[in-house]
Amino acid sequence: DVHSFIYWLETDHTPKPTIQVVHVMIARHSRQGIFAPEVVVVSRQVFASHYINGSLAVSVLFRDRTKSRRYLAYANRLHVDGLNGWLGGLRRLLIERSVRGRGAAALDKQRQRIEAWNRF
16 A cells, blocks of 8 residues: 655755755555554655755654554655865754754654644
């Protein structure tokens, strides 16, 4: 039971706006187990106009059936262009700070959405 789609987005938090095309695959599992994954989402970048050479993200929603709780695991790996050379270290430091700050806020926002959806 896999659903697949492609979407495009434009990001404007970089010096030049970047257009990206992303392929997403969503698989739902009905396996029974203590920590069986309910949903696995894999997204990969298939095109970016600049800055990012490639990206792969995996999200897995687990259910702990013994405690009726759910857990979300998320991993993202990307290759960013322009981090070599004599300014590469400074650029990397600035990007890492930005990603850490925005990443925590994005995960918290996603948690709030999931919890609000789960109340209905």
